[in-house]
Amino acid sequence: MTTRVRSRTVRDGVGESTSRTDGIPKVDGTYLxxxxxxxxxxxxxxxxxxxxPKASITRLDIGPAVAMTGVHAVLVGDDVPGLNAFGLESTDQPILAVELVEYWGQAVALVAADDPETARRAVEAIEIEYEVLEPLTDPEEADRRDSVFHxxxxxxxxxDASGAVVVEGYYEVGMQDQAPLGTESGLAIPDGQGGVDLHIATQWTHVDRDQIVAGLGVDEDMVRVHHAGVGGAFGAREDVSLQIHLCLLALYTGRPVKMEYSRAERFEGHVPS
Structure with missing residues (x-):
């Protein structure tokens, strides 16, 4: 028995058997x-x-990284041209830390280089010193200090009603991460006129653009976010990770810039849960 698949224009979609636009490319391996x-x-x-998790930055010298062959940019917080902050619900996270880091894995500096290995070595060449501070990790202590965000x-x-059975307990839940198969990655392409096209796997195309625009200090139409292939999300791609970093490097160098987190950095570089 042969089932004939009819191709038809989808109007309202209800009751229609439609083909996924990404279905065949994912099966034949051509999906990007x-x-x-x-x-x-x-x-x-x-x-x-x-x-x-918390420290003051007492010394930061990017000179050794800048001097390396194949390195085209080393950016720090003072190089952010617009608002040095982003956030999905509240704009309270620095794009790049200045003077103070407030969580383990917080971004401090960015590098753009000819190849991934040179970029990695340039990051290692940056000289930085910290004064380690005591982080606040106890939620009950945070409540006593009235530092709960929401x-x-x-x-x-x-x-105060009493039930037949009353169960009381103290529960601790660790940090959770969605851990999609595809790590954070993207490609930013400058247009030569102060604007940039960002190809990124995201769940919030327009919200990403708004946060990027604020960080770059440019008009809304100067940033164009293109939805690239997503290797899983589950809510993890609602937050900005490397989007603004990519655009900063692309505009600074005038060259396309690609970033792709390793599996370890996928946990380190994702904003705190």
């Missing part, structure tokens, strides 16, 4: 995930991250 993107003359980006209270029925 964000990590597959490539362009001639593109550079490779890398990130220097804090090894401490409170949501829910009450249903008499709050």
């Amino acid at each position: 995930y964000s990590g597959d993107l490539y362009m001639d003359r593109m550079l490779f980006g890398a990130t220097l991250r804090s090894p401490h 409170r949501a209270r829910c009450r249903r029925g008499p709050q």
Whole structure:
């Protein structure tokens, strides 16, 4: 028995049997995930991250990295031309840390180089010193200090009513991460007129653009975000990770720049849960 598949224009979609636009490319191996993107003359980006959950930056010298052959850019917080902050719900996270790091893995500096290995070595060449501070990691202590960012209270029925059985307990839950198969990756291409095209795997195309625009300090139409192939998300790609970093490096160098997190950096570089 042969089933005939009819191709028809989808109007309202209800009751229609439609083909996924990415279905056949994923099966035959021609689908381009964000990590597959490539362009001639593109550079490779890398990130220097804090090894401490909280610390003051007492010394930062990018000179040794800048002097390396094959390195085209080394950027720090003072190089961010617009608002040095981003965030999905609240704009409270620095694009690049200045003077203070407030979580392990926070981005401090960016590098663009001819190849991934040179970029990695340039990150290692940056000289940085910290004064380690005591982080606040106890939620009960945070509550006592009135430093809780947001409170949501829910009450249903008499709050002091006693049930037949009352169970009380103290529960600790560790940090969670969606861990999609495809790590964060993307390609930023400058247009030569102060604008940039970003090809990225994301769940919030327009929200990403708005945060990028603020960080770059440019008009909205100067940033164009293109939805690249997504290798899983589950909510993890709602947050900005390397989007602004890519655009900064591309505009600074005038060259296409690609970044792709390793599996380890995928956990380090994702914003705190």
